[in-house]
Amino acid sequence: MTSADHQATHDAVKHSQRHEGPQKHIIVFIFSIILTAIAFAAVIAGGVNTAFTVLFLLLMAIIQVLVQMGYWMHLKDRGHMMPIIFMIGGFFVAGTAIVTALYWVWW
Amino acid sequence: MAHAHSVKRHKGLMDWLTTVDHKKIAILYLLAGGLFFGIGGIEAVLIRLQLIKPMNDFVSAQTFNELITMHGTTMIFLGVMPVIFALMNAVIPLQIGARDVAFPFLNSLGFWTFLFGGLLLNLSWIMGGAPDAGWTSYTPLSTTTYSTTHGVDFYTVGLQIAGLGTLIGGINFLATIITMRAPGMSFMRMPMFTWTSFITSAMILFAFPAITVGLVLLSFDRILGANFFEVSNGGNPVLWQHIFWIFGHPEVYILILPAFGVISEVIPTFARKRLFGYSSMVFATILIAFLGFMVWAHHMFTTGLGPVANALFSIATMLIAVPTGIKIFNWLFTMWGGQIRFTSPNLFAIGFIPTFVMGGVTGVMLASAPADFQFHDTYFVVAHFHYVIVGGLVSGLLSGLHYWWPKMFGRMLNESLGKLSFWFFIIGFHLTFFVQHFLGLMGMQRRVFTYLPNQGFDTLNMVSTVGAILMGIGILFFLINAIVTAFKPKGVADDPWEDGRTLEWAIPSPPPEYNFKQIPLVRGIDALWKEKMAGNKGMTPAEPLGPIHMPSPTILPFVMSVGIFIAGLGFMFSKEDFSNSFMSLIFNNWIVVIIGLLITFGSMLLRSLYDDHGWHIEVEELDEEGVKA
């Protein structure tokens, strides 16, 4: 464990010795603000078919969440296979619960 | 380099309250599991005594309801879960070549939280009545309208706390297996018990939060007057059923998978052959876990989900027979042509196979929605799930306990007593539950406290009760065996079964607190067997001899769990009308809850503020202990 550990640490340092700047994260922030604004605007404007609005809002939310998890929580970085597997697992079970609540609770 | 941290060594009771050693926590889990298993077993015998003859009045209907509720809840959450965790704690770090789990502190916290949750639930017997709405606590039966005592509050709060402990344990084992494996032990070289425990832990992680929410909703309905399941205010009882079974069905696979793992360790050892189809075993385990999350609504066919949902869940349920069948055949092919030794662990393992198959077959019968409309809530269902949980899981656990007992305690269990307990257990088991299939098909309803004579139920119920007593005698023999063994001197060999294949048999029994003096290098599946076949005396070390860093013992997990326990009690009785003004002052103003939470969060704060530097075992000490062992 010891030598492998040290090797891994040294590799990690070499790979990411350059410090990333804040630009990328500010872009993600602006992108999130825009997605949020579009979602609010779609609801305030109204007039469009409800089913379409619902799908559109969910799409905006999912894109925003994916971008934030990728960049701000570093899921897009190397060495995040296990976190990705377990997050997908969590969202999958959450999704089954939600689908159930929508279709199989009232009839 | 090595810091000479002084460490306070505790003795006696304090040692057990403060330990963070996975091997000692395993024994704590086993003791707690044994206690609750005993309570649940006594409840089972009382249920069977009530049903021994028609129109019996041995217990009242209300007591009977409490007995069946507590029997189910205790056995599932407090009886078999901790025994599974006992085996996982005792074995996994050893099988993967680690010195401890990833988070020794959390390991201890998980145990104490579980224990205090279980104690809270069982306090209900002496504090105004046990829960009486069945282990599934279906609404509206479990709402304040129909269940007026605090019983169901003990259920919601007690299970909440115990569930928290289980979740902590699950996360800890996931991290341990992902990051603490010895060099060379890739995922596809892990022993099957570690694999199934890994998958079980993942299922715990995804299933327990659902019941957490369910229990929150139910306790809010009962205590805070919320309306989740209150039809008159817009609630919906079917929602509870969904949430319960989204958790509940994965839960039964959480229970059975470690038993599959035990069987996959015991059978190859005593057949002196490697496990047949290792990778298909892994694949089947993962597939069972995935399908386990996709079939919960087969418990709800009779609620009227409609033909589309019923068909989907029927088919998904039947599909589970495929990976399970793969496992059964793999075990049979492992034994095929092997030099089988019928030791007590192997007897339980071999008994497991046909018994579990019978439970599986009735499972496929129940999966058919139209047939389920007939079987639902009859003794056919009771027979089915006792075949998989008792005939399957408990057999598997007894097999594992007999198998790893020498590793955990350094003493061999008596083989004759072991075999005696096996025969009493398996014969008693089939007598108890085989006849219940027919009782169910004849229309005997489950959860009803008595039945009328001359419906053809009388003889079969008598047989069932006699079987239950025989099964109880089998368990008593196991207890006697454990007690007798405790008085024998320690000192079994590293590999007492002589055909051990995995890493735990490469170190002394019981292992020293650091497990491995040097972390071993793993060169294949069945790491120890591979070295044996290569003619080596033991494992090749992967590191030079050096000082070993150990975590410090701490009382904080115990204190944190006491805090949660106090807060739980406070929450349950927050709306109670007390005649005593002091009691109403501290309970009705949430003071007890606040005190409990302060204790818990205060301990968390202490843990965060004061770093645990741990301590070191120096090389000289290692050599001394090496001589002693």
Added chain:
Amino acid sequence: MSTTHAETVDGALPHEPEKATLEGRNKVLSFWLFLGGEAVLFGTLFATFLALRNQTNEGPTANELFSFTTTALATLILLVSSLTSVFAVQAMHRHNVAKLRVWLIVTVILGLGFLGLEIYEFSEYVIAEKFGMTTSAFSSAFYTLVGFHGAHVAFGVLWISVLIGQLFKKGLTVVTAPKVYVSAMYWHFIDVVWVFIFTVVYLLGKVG
């Protein structure tokens, strides 16, 4: 395990101090596992809310209650706080403890602002609109879902405050760094849940 200590006395802090020790890496990984479980927890709460969203029991409906202004303000506060916690982690990677502390303090202040707004919102509903926990199935589901999120924010505020104190006392080490990183993960996750809350609860509540 024996390496844990060797690395703390190494002198120079590595670029990503949160991943310098096995203990630190274990913490980050396990926190991800925990968040997987949290996803199921909130998923089930969302499921409950979605099942009961129209069960207003003749009490106020979502459309009558919610205001765009409060929701937008809360969203903005939480989104900015998520960005400031990113800056905190970036400062940590540069070993700039002073900046790290400042960004964490800003995050805590924004978190408190969010909580204040939520308490104001809830008290408006309870007092002015007569919309309490017991009003309807919809109200129970609303308060439980949004309240669980609010409780997470409150815990996060307390947690990060404790960490700020530790950074003043102990500075940035391989022991404190994983704690900061993990608390930032937690904070982002709270923001992620809020994205779904403002979409599913508030905006879809307005759509009907």
